[in-house]
Amino acid sequence: MRALIHSNILFREFALISMWRVPAMPIGAHELLSFLAEPLKQLSETPDTFEDYVSENLKEFQDWSEYYSRDATYRNWLKIELANAEVSPDELSVEEKQRAIMAAKETLDLSFLLLLRERNPWLISRVEHISESMEPLFLELHATAMLRLPSGESMCPDATVCAALMSALYSSATEEVVSERQLTVNVAISSKDSYSIEVILRCLAVEGDGIGPHILNDGGLLSAVMAAGFKGELARFQAGVTLEISRLDAWFSSKDGSLDGPATYIVQGLCRRCCIPEVILRCMQVSVSLMESGNPFESHDQLIELVSSSETGFINLFSQQQLQEFLLFEREYSICKMELQEEPSS
DSSP states (O other), rough: OOHHHHHHHHHHHHHHHOOOOOOOHHHHHHHOOOOOOHHHHHTTTTTTGGGGHHHHHHHHHHHHHHHHHHHHHHHHHHHHHHHHHSSSSSGGOOHHHHHHHHHHHHHHHHHHHHOOOSSSEEEEOOOOOOOOOSOOOOEEEEEEEEOOOOTEEEEEEOHHHHHHHHHHHHHHOOOHHHTTTTEEEEEEEEESOTTTTEEEEEEEEEEEEEOOOTTSSOOHHHHHHHHHHHHHTTTTSSSTTTTEEEEEEEEEEEETEEEEOOOOHHHHHHHHHHHHHHHHHHHHHHHHHHHHOOOOOHHHHHHHHHHOOTTOGGGGGHHHHHHHHHHHHHHHHHHHHHHHHGGGGO
């Protein structure tokens, strides 16, 4: 059980630091999956033998297994695509072109299976926290991270950088929300590593975010604040600088600051905010590639509907920049489609 819990923690952290669209696989995640796959498969075949909290952790493991499988398929397509791009289109063999098309279709088909899970949506916890205390309940998110420049280099933090980041994290919520939710942000250089920072976010729990069911499944306020940092979209901070996580925990806490159990829905919601938009943007990228090759993805319009649908809530997981990228992909797709339609008459 302990291995299962720690594995899920690592899967979340691996996912949040492997958003880049590059062929390289997140090796750590795949090694962990291969190590635990067989014993957990045996465990899942005897569901009557474990408690609800074990079931929840097993479900999350299976969700991550599916996610990393889709991630690997995309990276395989990207590897093929980049290799083909180095060769003149006239010199590409039919087999090489077909291989890229097949990899693209496999990527889209498998990604759709993850996105279309209606009865059992990806990475959603059904566990509700019940507080027996009459005192106000608080939420905390603790993170250790490095600041990563757009070039990929690490940024050495100092007091000025920490103050600027703290201000930027505050500004990702409105003044009204900061006041009503009693949001506090603390950023400091890690005592263990001068290149790392410690971030602590804390706010008041409310109905739907810490109290009762988590209807939006987006991790709530603390997830929204931290997601802006992971996506490199913090206002009033250096453009493009991202937080590269090395540790991430969320907790319920009391008024005096004592921790009262993990608030797993926050970190799961944070992963949904980061991973689902990225999966969709990758699908758009692959769909554009297929259209350019003259082999349009049949379910492209359904992908657009998934994002705009109020039932999925996916659009709420996108940042403004991600929505802009989504629209740019759709524009590129539409232009390619029009060009293909005009070809026979030209």
